[in-house]
Amino acid sequence: MKVLKDKILIEGKVLSDTVLKVDSFLNHQIDPAFAMDLGKEVAARFKNQSITKILTVEASGIAVAMATGLALDIPVVFAKKKRAATADPNVFSSTVYSFTKDESVDIYVNSRFLHPSDNVLLVDDFLAQGEALRGMVEIVQQSGASLAGAGIIIEKVFQGGGKALRDAGIRIETLAPIASLAGGKITFC
C-alpha cells in the first residue's frame, strides 16, 4: 500500500536494526482518517470471505481493527491482557511473550464473543516474531471458530514470525512488508 509505505518513510524512526517507531500515526498518536484507509484496505483483501468477526489484542491493534470492522460491518473483539477483577472465569486464553517489553502476558477473550459459527479475521498493527498473532490463533482454535486469516499493517518480515505462521497454513496479508531495517534504512520487500 503505497501511501502507507510513503508515510512510514517520512514519519517512521528506525531505533535499531529491529525497532521501527511509527508512533506519530499508528500506535501512540493515531491519524483517524488514515487508520480508516488502512482498515478499508485490510477489508478489501478479505472481501467475499464471509468474515463474521475481527479479533485483535489491546491496545495498539484496536484502531485499525475498528476501522476494518467498520468497513466489513462486523463486530470487533479485542483480547485483553491479564485478567481483570471483573472478568468472567469463562475465557479463551493464551500466554504471549513480548520481545519489546521482555515480559510474558496472558491474553484472553470472554467465551461469549467467539463461537464455532464465527469466521474470524485477526488484525494487528505489527507482526514481528509473531507471538501476539500466535496467541490469537490459539484463542480462535479454543473457541472452535474458523480462522480466515490475518491482516497486518506493518510486518518486519526479517524477524520470521510471518513465515512460521504462513508455513502453518495461515493466510496473512500485510500492507507494508519490511525486508530490513539494517543501518537505519527502511527497505520494503
Add this chain to the structure above:
Amino acid sequence: MKVLKDKILIEGKVLSDTVLKVDSFLNHQIDPAFAMDLGKEVAARFKNQSITKILTVEASGIAVAMATGLALDIPVVFAKKKRAATADPNVFSSTVYSFTKDESVDIYVNSRFLHPSDNVLLVDDFLAQGEALRGMVEIVQQSGASLAGAGIIIEKVFQGGGKALRDAGIRIETLAPIASLAGGKITFC
C-alpha cells in the same frame, strides 16, 4: 443519549452495586458502527470549541476516542500504561489507581504529541472515581496545552469522580449518566 441508554439496559450486566459490564459493545467486543455514533455525539457536544487533539488512555477508550477524532477530523493520542522499552525518556506522565484492578499504573504520553498550542478533549468509555481522567488532566497540564473538557460514554455519577473534577472547573459531558446500580437496577440520572 437515548439509544445508548437503551443498549445499556438491554446488554449491560450489573455485577454489584458499583460494577456495570458493557463488554458486549463497548470495552471488549465493540460494535464499530455504534461506536461511531457515540463519537459523533461526543463531537457534537464540543463543536465550535476549536479542539485540536483527542486524548484517551489505553485500551478501552481507544474505540470511542477514534470515533470522536474522526468526527472532528483531528488526531487521537492514547496515553500508554507503563513505560515500554522503546519509549522516549521525554514523556508527560501520571500515576493512576485502578479500583477495578486494585493496582496503580503509570500512564504517559510522549511529549512530541501534546503542545502548548493544543486544545485537548479527553475521551473515555467510563468515569467512576475519576482516577484515569485526573491522570489525563495532569498530563495535559504538564504539556501546557489547554483543556477543553472531557467526553465520557458512561458515568457512574454516584461514585463521585465526576463531581470532584467538575468542582475543579472541568467541563464533562456524559452520554449516559448513571445515578445508581443498587439492587441490580440501572437508574439513569
